[in-house]
Amino acid sequence: xxxxTTSFSMLCxxxxxxxxxxxxxxxxxFHAQSAIKLCATALVPTLFIFMVFSRMLxxxxxxxxxxxxxxxxxSALLKLPPCLIPICISGLFCGAPAGAFAICRMYDEGxxxxxxAERACIFAxxxxxxxxxxxxxxLLDSKQKSVYIFISNIAxxxxxxxxxxxxxxxxxxTKTERRYSPKPFSESLTESISSSVTATVTLCGYVIFFYxxxxxxxxxxxxxxxxxxxxxxxxxxxxxxxxxxxxISSGVMRISSLKGSEAVVLCAGAAGFTGLSMVFQVKGILxxxxxxxxxxxxxxxxxxxxxxxxTVLLMFLSPTExxxxxxxxxxxxxxxxxxxxxxxxxxxxIALAGAYILSYLDKKHKK
Numbered sequence: 001x002x003x004x005t006t007s008f009s010m011l012c013x014x015x016x017x018x019x020x021x022x023x024x025x026x027x028x029x030f031h032a033q034s035a036i037k038l039c040a041t042a043l044v045p046t047l048f049i050f051m052v053f054s055r056m057l058x059x060x061x062x063x064x065x066x067x068x069x070x071x072x073x074x075s076a077l078l079k080l081p082p083c084l085i086p087i088c089i090s091g092l093f094c095g096a097p098a099g100a101f102a103i104c105r106m107y108d109e110g111x112x113x114x115x116x117a118e119r120a121c122i123f124a125x126x127x128x129x130x131x132x133x134x135x136x137x138x139l140l141d142s143k144q145k146s147v148y149i150f151i152s153n154i155a156x157x158x159x160x161x162x163x164x165x166x167x168x169x170x171x172x173x174t175k176t177e178r179r180y181s182p183k184p185f186s187e188s189l190t191e192s193i194s195s196s197v198t199a200t201v202t203l204c205g206y207v208i209f210f211y212x213x214x215x216x217x218x219x220x221x222x223x224x225x226x227x228x229x230x231x232x233x234x235x236x237x238x239x240x241x242x243x244x245x246x247x248i249s250s251g252v253m254r255i256s257s258l259k260g261s262e263a264v265v266l267c268a269g270a271a272g273f274t275g276l277s278m279v280f281q282v283k284g285i286l287x288x289x290x291x292x293x294x295x296x297x298x299x300x301x302x303x304x305x306x307x308x309x310x311t312v313l314l315m316f317l318s319p320t321e322x323x324x325x326x327x328x329x330x331x332x333x334x335x336x337x338x339x340x341x342x343x344x345x346x347x348x349x350i351a352l353a354g355a356y357i358l359s360y361l362d363k364k365h366k367k
Contacts, residue, residue: 052196218242
């Protein structure tokens with residue numbers, strides 16, 4: 001019964017969307033055209049090369065050529081097999097969905113177990129460093145703020161993994177004893193480029209769809225939002241949050257129009273979550289190998305809250321003058337503002353909550 005209700009609801013939603021598209025062709029075409037320009041000028045240049053290198057890295061990892069004390073140390077720390085460590089490290093910087101592809105390839109080859117693949121996906125599907133330090137930096141017009149967001153994004157991913165998903169080593173039998181000989185460089189390069197082209201086209205398709213969807217939603221909600229509040233800043237914040245939830249690129253573009261450090265904090269949250277568009281892409285890749293994306297999605301939800309906290313902390317400790325909250329005050333040399341007090345109170349609450357969680361997990365582990 002529940003499945004029939006869900007299917008009927010989806011059918012009604014799709015029919016309504018088709019009717020809306022037929023009656024508003026110019027509006028839909030305009031947003032789709034803007035999304036295509038965004039893909040061509042920002043997303044493809046920043047992500048395609050990373051996808052190619054990540055796929056080439058997966059070929060090298062399959063051949064089991066990585067080793068050494070550092071890899072062994074990280075393997076023991078993260079409780080992941082050594083062959084996954086290079087992919088996890090590259091995923092922190094190269095971004096999704098390249099990491100999902102590399103992990104699925106190793107799982108399909110039988111090198112890692114399903115539980116190891118599920119945990120590694122949390123690390124290897126981060127927001128791209130090129131996207132944060134390039135695209136977000138240009139929109140915010142501040143390299144320093146983008147660096148704060150980048151550091152917070154990495155710290156949030158590591159923190160969430162270590163606290164909630166580190167788990168125990170998977171003792172399931174794998175085929176790690178098999179020896180794989182590396183493919184010729186020309187073959188690996190050709191396969192990496194061809195698969196990256198397919199992934200890039202898929203990525204652009206997701207961006208075009210979700211970008212158009214979010215723009216239409218924001219336009220249709222404008223009369224309702226104006227009825228709730230007359231503040232353009234609040235309306236802009238709500239629209240930016242909606243866009244960030246669905247698709248990070250359109251969300252960041254909306255966020256860039258906001259004033260003060262709220263834009264930086266919201267960008268950090270958007271980068272931590274990466275948007276439903278990216279979540280569905282990773283889920284689709286993992287689904288082909290029948291790997292669950294539940295933990296990955298849960299980790300992204302947590303990062304959406306943890307990453308802004310780290311960003312606020314970095315801005316609070318910044319040696320340069322930065323507004324902590326544009327609505328409440330700024331940091332100055334004359335004393336402590338109300339914004340400083342609010343930020344300090346928030347960080348104190350977070351620290352106490354973190355200490356309680358760690359204490360609870362430690363007691364549970366001892367039992």
